[in-house]
Amino acid sequence: xxxxxPAANEPTFAEIERKIRLVEGMRAEFDSDEMQIDVSxxxxxxxxxxxxxxxxxxxxxxxKLDMHLMIADVDARINDWLIEPVKKITFHLExxxxxxxxxxxxxxxxxxxxxxxxxxxxxxxxxxxxxKADSFLVLGxxxxxxxxxxxxxxxxxxxxxxxxxxxxxIGVDGGITVENAGELSEAGADYIVAASVIFGQKNIKRxxxxxxxxxxxxx
Numbered sequence: 026x027x028x029x030x031p032a033a034n035e036p037t038f039a040e041i042e043r044k045i046r047l048v049e050g051m052r053a054e055f056d057s058d059e060m061q062i063d064v065s066x067x068x069x070x071x072x073x074x075x076x077x078x079x080x081x082x083x084x085x086x087x088x089k090l091d092m093h094l095m096i097a098d099v100d101a102r103i104n105d106w107l108i109e110p111v112k113k114i115t116f117h118l119e120x121x122x123x124x125x126x127x128x129x130x131x132x133x134x135x136x137x138x139x140x141x142x143x144x145x146x147x148x149x150x151x152x153x154x155x156x157k158a159d160s161f162l163v164l165g166x167x168x169x170x171x172x173x174x175x176x177x178x179x180x181x182x183x184x185x186x187x188x189x190x191x192x193x194x195i196g197v198d199g200g201i202t203v204e205n206a207g208e209l210s211e212a213g214a215d216y217i218v219a220a221s222v223i224f225g226q227k228n229i230k231r232x233x234x235x236x237x238x239x240x241x242x243x244x
Contacts, residue, residue, distance in 0.1 A: 034065075187213030
């Protein structure tokens with residue numbers, strides 16, 4: 026069954042922290058201790074969200090934080106994010122001049138390294154990084170704002186990537202709903218990243234439960 030990974034895409038660190046604490050208290054419901062934090066400073070995306078690594082200095086959490094860096098020139102800026110409590114960094118293939126250099130820097134720091142692609146990028150572009158990245162993240166929406174609808178070709182991209190690499194860890198992010206989560210799991214996704222479909226609901230526990238039940242049904 027695909028894991029459900031909550032994500033925070035917020036304008037301030039105060040809101041990021043609020044959601045981290047909320048997820049910390051719901052680890053049993055998620056059956057996971059991982060959380061993705063979206064980072065965008067308006068250089069790689071048309072939108073801006075929280076993007077200040079200094080806010081993490083001295084910050085403590087029980088969660089494994091995955092920083093999804095939607096920033097340009099990540100080669101020159103990766104060192105800013107190689108700090109505690111960050112345990113994983115996922116960056117975009119399109120934003121790196123030398124993706125292998127960035128992957129190596131992350132892994133040398135003892136962190137997991139994920140590689141993401143935008144909707145317009147063919148999954149075949151990930152082939153050279155099999156065995157080098159710890160995971161691959163397929164975006165179902167254009168990077169930036171939360172709450173977008175998933176592009177219809179996303180599930181097929183997951184299927185293609187799974188056929189290319191049976192052993193790869195594959196995630197999907199953007200436009201997740203109760204209606205499409207099962208199809209994405211069935212297509213081969215190992216983890217489903219969800220933000221607005223969870224935190225945009227009045228009853229967050231019910232929203233998480235509905236997604237988990239859907240994923241179990243397609244297991």
